[in-house]
Amino acid sequence: MSTLLEVSGVSVTFDGFRAINNLSFSIGDAELRAVIGPNGAGKTTFMDIVTGKTKPDEGRVIWGEKSISLLKLSEAKIAQAGVGRKFQKPTVFEDQTVEENLTMALKKPRGWMAVLTYKPTASDRAKVVDLAKQIGLTDALERKSGELSHGQKQWLEIGMLLAQEPRLLLVDEPAAGMTPEEREHTTDILLEAAKTRAVVVVEHDMEFVRRLNCRVTVLHEGAVLAEGSLDHVTSNQDVIDVYLGR
Ligand code: ADP
Known part of the structure; x- marks a missing residue:
């Protein structure tokens, strides 16, 4: 497995406060990784750095075979390079059907003007059917997204991100607010997605992390505490102390 993303010695300071402190992290091409850590550990800021929303004061963020520096790219260019991000709250188009949402997502990288004038081809339709299968929404293709359950909306949004074929998918607390059955299905979707791309899951729920059965990175005070x-x-004493607030 070759390295897809290499973050090294990255620091971010907000108003004199070091939110990220000499953080290094790397992930391989088809690797699933869970990132955990207490509130304020720097998980969101870490994702903001990778997606280009926050530019660090120092350090390097290197991407892909060509070793491109993501620090030089805008958020839009980083997304085009293959970094997809799923925020906690689903942002699907509620008055559009599942099929329409997935179809639009196929074209989003080419811009919203392309979406407006877009006529789906037979191969697009086949891709949408395949995506719906991957996220378990085959039977809901014709339904308005606003009618879906919270879990189904989350899966739809994952499907919309997968439509853009990211090489790295960052997912923020995908299981939050889900029933046990929905969590299980979410695990299956992420495990399947990680067969062909890198997936980073930021998650609080340890049972969920256990089911992912992957390497875990623990952040604390903006740095990696354990991996x-x-x-x-979870048997590391530093990690135990941090979680117990010692
Ligand atoms: P997590 O996602 O692990 O809870 P964050 O990355 O959100 O942690 O935050 C890390 C630290 O940086 C926290 O102490 C937070 O208060 C601080 N922080 C995050 N964003 C900002 C900001 N825009 N301005 C000032 N402080 C911030």
Whole structure:
């Protein structure tokens, strides 16, 4: 597995406060990784750095075979380079059907003007059917997205991101507010997605992280405190102290 993203020695200061402190992180091409850590650990800021929303004061963020520096690219260019991000709250178009949402997502990288004038081809239709299958919404293709459950909206949004074929997908607390059955389905979607791309899941729910059965990175005070299997990191005394607030 070759390295897809290499973050090294990155720091971010907000008004004199070091939110990210000499952070290094790397992920391989088809790797699933969970990022955990207490509130304020720097998880959101870390994702903001990778997606270009926040530019660090120092450090490097290197992407892909050509070792492109993401620090030189805008948020839009980073998305085009293959970094997709799912925020906690789903942002699907509620008055459009599942099929319409997925179809539009196929064209989004080419801009919204392209979306407005767009006529789906047979191959687009086949892709939408395939995406619906991946996210378990085949039977809901004709339904308005506003009628979907919270879990289904989250899956639809993951499907819309997958439509853009990102090489790295960043997902923020995908299981929040879900029923146990929905969580299980979300796990399956993410495991499947990570077969062909890198996926970083920021998550609080340890049971969910356990099901992902992947390498875990623990952030604390803007740096990596521990990394390894969930059992490895949760038996680390520093991690235990941080979670117990010592
Ligand atoms: P997490 O997502 O792990 O809860 P964040 O990345 O949101 O952590 O925040 C890390 C630290 O940086 C926190 O102490 C937070 O208060 C601070 N922080 C985040 N964004 C800003 C900002 N725009 N201005 C000032 N402080 C910020």
